[in-house]
Amino acid sequence: MVIILLGPPGVGKGTQAVRLAEELYAAHVSTGDLLRAARREGTELGQKAQAYMDAGDLVPDELILGLVREHLAGIEPGTAVLFDGFPRTTAQADGLGGVLGELGRRVDGVILFEAPDETLVKRLSGRRSCPDCGAVYNVYYNPPGAEDTCDRCGGSLVHRADDAPDTVTRRLEVYRDQTAPLVAHYDGQAAPLVRVRADRAVDDVYADFREAVEGVR
């Protein structure tokens, strides 16, 4: 099973994907997480991606497709895959189709998470992440037990630089211009596109997400 989680920054794709991946023993492929790891490791890709990410712009398609191709090669054949934050352009969607075709796989479903901009902005302003173990918190909705400290590993939590207000505004613009057209792109294809209202509590969103995934499996 190959599922794409589509939706704007801060809508909760990562939160939902982590939970479903644990339940289904699926591979969670987040291009944002892979890029942040490349930056921490100081790889050539990480260095090339840095300026785009800091500005809230998309990293060029060819870099992303190379990254995804390489990452997929390391995943056991037949493992369920949840793509989070990828594809983000029609060129990436076409590239993904090609890579999956080479592996004898295809996209089975697209889940579109939707929430108003005010919700996204508040969630991103309150997000805190652990760079050590990847845990994600929110000072408004899901605060850590001790301020700025990860409950899971004790690491120091950070507010992502691209969650600063001006960069969030840019990321929302980029989503509308370059990623939202994927809704029409996938709506016309064989794999179903299912909409999930994401401006609700995490458990309620998850219940609908789970049901949507069951429907396309």
Ligand code: AP5
């Ligand atoms: P990326 O890291 O992918 O960012 P994004 O898609 O903008 O998504 P986010 O991680 O901001 O949000 P999310 O939807 O996962 O929300 P989350 O679950 O964390 O990309 C970063 C950058 O990398 C891009 O700008 C670009 O430069 C580059 N990039 C990445 N992929 C690329 C690609 N394919 N092509 C080109 N460039 C690429 O939740 C947000 C907050 O809300 C958290 O605090 C969470 O705890 C909270 N929350 C979640 N759900 C709920 C809920 N239901 N109720 C209350 N709070 C909630």
